[in-house]
Amino acid sequence: MEHVIIIGNGIAGVTAARHIRKLSDKQITIISKESDHFFSRTALMYIYMGHMKYEHTKPYEDHFWAKNRLELLRDTVLSVNTDTRELQLEKGTVLTYDQLILATGSRPNAFGWPGQNAKGVQGLYSLQDLELLEENTKHTRHAVIVGGGLIGIELAEMLRTRHMDVTMLVREKDFWGGVLPPKEAQLVGRHIREHHIDLRLETELEEILTDEHNQVKAVKTKSGEDISCGFVGLTVGVHPNIGFLQNSPIETDRGILVNRALETNVPGVYAIGDCAQQREAIGERKPVEQVWYTGRMMGETVAQTICGNRMEYAPGPWFNSAKFFDIEYQTYGWVWAKPKENEASLYWEHEDGKKCLRLVYDKDSMRFLGLNAFGLRLRHELCDAWLKKEASIDHVIEALPSANFDPEFYQKHEQDIMRQFSKNLKTAAA
Amino acid sequence: MSEVKKNMALTGEPPAALSAGQKGATALGMLGLGVLLLAVFNVHFPNKGLWLSLSLCTMVAGIIWFAQVTYAGKPSGIKNDGVWFKSISSRGLWAWFFALFITGFYVVLYFFPQYLGLVKDGENTGIIALFDPLSKALSGNPASQWFVYGTLYTIAIFAFGIKFIWKYRHNRYEVIRTVSVMFFQTAFAFIIPELMARLNSESWSLPYYDLKNIWPLNYYNFEQYRIDSFISAGTVGTALLIFGILSIFVITPVLTYKYGKRWYCSWVCGCGGLAETAGDPFRQLSDKSVRAWKIERWMVHSVVVFVTIMTTAVVHSYLGEDSGKYWLTRSTFLVGVAAVLTLVFVWAVVFKRDKLQKDARYGAIGFFVVIMTLIGIHLFSGTQQVFLLEAEKLRSSYGFLIGAVFSGVIGVGFYPLMGSRVWCRFGCPMAAILGFQQKLFSKFKISTNGGQCISCGNCSTYCEMGIDVRAYAQKGQNIVRSSCVGCGICSAVCPRGVLKLENDSHKGRVDESPVLLGNADNLLDLLKK
Ligand SMILES: Cc1cc2nc3c(=O)[nH]c(=O)nc-3n(C[C@H](O)[C@H](O)[C@H](O)COP(=O)(O)OP(=O)(O)OC[C@H]3O[C@@H](n4cnc5c(N)ncnc54)[C@H](O)[C@@H]3O)c2cc1C
């Protein structure tokens, strides 16, 4: 029987395993150093905040794995020998594979700041990071978070539930300003401050200062200011976790290089999820996609290939979502921080300053290109269909009410939005 | 630049401790409760009306104050911080104490009301006496243990309802739903029946009737003394009796068709009302395992069978044999019950087989048991007996096992250990029947939003009915489950806006081969196969 080994039990690896099982009878082994069972990385914050326990973050009950003949192995893969098709594991075992799927995820970035390895300084990615965070913040009164991305704001929310004073250092002019247009970024910025976080925009880290026990005691910013603190969270992005491939012939760049079918340069070896890098970016997508959904989609795709139905990774329209404290965010299609030449957009914001909607369209063809929604839930299916069918912006405005996915009895804003957008469109045309 | 004194700072601890305000509020509430406890131990209060009002008001004030310190002044949003750190809400020591306390209260209430001060023929004493003034003001009669219970129950729904509304103030579904349960409890369960009792006289009397309490939850509704009393009360009584029957066969199915069983379980019902308000801090304790789901189906269906047989036997036992006296005779009644059940069963099997799935087996077994018993009743029963059991015995054991022990002692007493809906999930026959209707012919479903689920598990964790919502959401499947009471909390706590409770069309309600949105269409088509 063919043996498929998957390194990494995250969403990408597990999705691949599940789908291979559905399609075939192959022997499947999933190896992970992090945890015995698949858990939801996106739920890490809720464990720290006491909303859930670790058990609750496991998407499948423990009996699921044996029942579906998915063998789980808790170990670290030290190296891959692609000639003999062997994996060297830390506990001494050597495993032989017929097909190998690399789904090893990411590791937090750190950019060589002085003091970045001190006690009380860490990133947040794994379960072990969470344990360390528990330890590191036990007595912290003041924490500094470096970097204003999605994990940074989650970390801020986490620390706030334990009543720490939190300072966030963000390089851009606005929170997540590299991704969000200014209006949305400012909306989030206001909300962050509403939660009593000292949000420092256009502020960069210079170095981390430590005491004689190599414990962090302060950070120094590029403008020379010292901020004393007992904890520093580094949330300046992540990079593919590929160190163990150093001496293998598998080609890597930032991530493991794959073609559209998620095949590496070595036959029988595939890479999916956070650790994979497309040789050529697909459309507007980044070559390395580090979100839950794309990991899942690559898993679905590679399972087909492994089971004899070679398939290219062909994601549909981009979508993503997040939550900034109490404000939910959904995005469909492309909305850039700075609009491109041909793009224009319509923006509506509720008077409470916590809900907004931006529709982006092509100025010439009037085609709908994407949207950002804050504090409003929209139907994925419909937004997806608009993008696939290249709907016109007029059509989207007209169809807005049917895309509403807010819970029942919520105040509806579509009439308001539609009125304003139709007016704006007319002025733009004139 | 100051050094952080590591071991002296209190911050950074998990948010498990109560704040000063919360402590104050708890103390105030306890003060009110203390008055009641003193009354239980027969401390004499001179001005009962005053002390009772004082006690009840302090308890309500304590709860509202607690809510105010906890939620006011903070941005609105999901407030589950520290739920699994706090002893009371994570099956810690406090939870066990609390469970013991409530369980004890229920045991005394149901089986030893004399300790609460109930005196059959004479002046009440103890806590029941403390409630006499209120009872007299409402119904004109002295209080009973049930009046004390009803008052405290209503107060709990009211005060914890306010707390719940504060907590979920950003969610209008939750707010409106909670106002609804508060209203139905106060008006229908508490005030109206008491006022109805006021109308009673020597010659004319209505049984105590909480109109929203429908058979089989109200398993005693068709007992002889009630039927006699309904019938003897002329038009009003007959109207009430007809309403009781209509609510089973017409009102319930129609509303469940349109809105799902939530119209009852989380908008109207008193048991649900308490679970949603006072029980809210415990909703996460429900068991989500597949094993629990199995137990649930066996138990809840057994209870339906039990209550059906019991009610049939009870009604059967007081009907006559002679059709000349009254058109409804024993045989007609039995045949009628059998016919209705057969009709429902055949309809379900023929038209809804696809939706029944696993439940079909339970249904078939249940149906078989009931029909065999009906035949048994017909063949073997003498005047008062079903097989060898007396109908009355059957009724009293149901009342004891299900009505008292399950719904009260375990149902509420075990809130802090097994979650707030133990009774609704494992024991309530009404929930089972509504669930059957919900699964088979309702428009209600919980839609899943494309491919947005991140499998975080908030929805499953906070589902009080122990439904593994995530299992559906992460497959892109709609949730159509007979046990879902439509509380809407899964949708509220979902951080990615994945879930929406809807009354939609039947088409595509149950999605047999769901896919998650995101990938290329040709792959999605493949996955659908
Ligand atoms: C705090 C946090 C919140 C997030 N929130 C969101 C969100 O809301 N939405 C979203 O879309 N994305 C979110 N993400 C990103 C998302 O979680 C990742 O994109 C996704 O989990 C990546 O999945 P993966 O399967 O590629 O890798 P991973 O989930 O990282 O799994 C890889 C596994 O492989 C193991 N492994 C690696 N190397 C080896 C080895 N040599 N031997 C053995 N085992 C090995 C690792 O220990 C790990 O367990 C979040 C990430 C974090 C950290």
Ligand code: SF4
């Ligand atoms: S599935 Fe959702 S709405 Fe239904 S009972 Fe559970 S939490 Fe409530």
Ligand code: SF4
């Ligand atoms: S439906 Fe929402 S709450 Fe449930 S697992 Fe998915 S993202 Fe989490």
